[in-house]
Amino acid sequence: MVDVAEKAVTSRTAIAQGEVRMEPATLAAIRDGNAPKGDVLAAARIAGIMAAKRTPDIIPLCHTLLLSKVAVDFEIDAAVSRIIITAEVRCKGQTGVEMEALTAVSAAALTIYDMAKALEKGMVITNVRLLHKEGGKSGTYVRSEEK
Numbered sequence: 001m002v003d004v005a006e007k008a009v010t011s012r013t014a015i016a017q018g019e020v021r022m023e024p025a026t027l028a029a030i031r032d033g034n035a036p037k038g039d040v041l042a043a044a045r046i047a048g049i050m051a052a053k054r055t056p057d058i059i060p061l062c063h064t065l066l067l068s069k070v071a072v073d074f075e076i077d078a079a080v081s082r083i084i085i086t087a088e089v090r091c092k093g094q095t096g097v098e099m100e101a102l103t104a105v106s107a108a109a110l111t112i113y114d115m116a117k118a119l120e121k122g123m124v125i126t127n128v129r130l131l132h133k134e135g136g137k138s139g140t141y142v143r144s145e146e147k
Contacts, residue, residue: 001061004094012135013090016101018128020112021082026120030083030112031076037115041074044085044111048072051107052089052100062099065091070100072108085109086131098133 022030030040037043052070056062069090074083087104089097109125116123134140 001063002095004063007094007137009092009094010135011090011092012095012097013088013133014097014101014130015086015088015132016098016105016128016130017084017086018105018109018125019077019082019084020109020123020125021080022116022123023120024078024081026116026123027076027078027081027083029119030116031078035116036118040112040115041083043115044074044108045072047111048085048087048104048108052087052104055100055103058103059099063093063095065093065095065097065100067091067097067100070104072104074108083112085112096133096136098130102128102130 029035033039049070049072053067056064067089071088073086076083085105085108087101089100091097105128113123113125131143
């Protein structure tokens with residue numbers, strides 16, 4: 001584990017995003033609340049928040065952080081039959097929250113898959129990435145769309 005004792009406590013923010021691609025009928029069932037296991041997006045939101053809070057238990061060598069905000073949001077993109085997941089995580093600490101945001105997105109995506117796998121086993125979880133981070137010694141990072 002990296003020693004962060006000498007680092008300044010600063011406000012840290014990270015925003016991550018990912019997506020789950022699926023057949024239009026699966027997307028419609030999720031959107032309309034007709035999935036066999038219940039409200040897919042509500043369960044995925046809770047899973048993402050819980051995962052962000054438990055990141056040090058999942059990812060080796062991550063520091064435990066006192067998170068001040070975890071938000072997990074969804075955009076249904078019917079044109080390409082996908083759900084876009086966005087997670088924003090904030091804290092005041094000595095290390096960043098990128099892993100917490102990425103873990104939140106990943107857990108939310110896995111929960112969508114689990115909640116809808118009875119409808120479709122061919123869903124694809126893809127494009128999990130960091131969009132933005134700020135705070136700390138390295139400053140601000142904003143992902144360019146070319147990457």
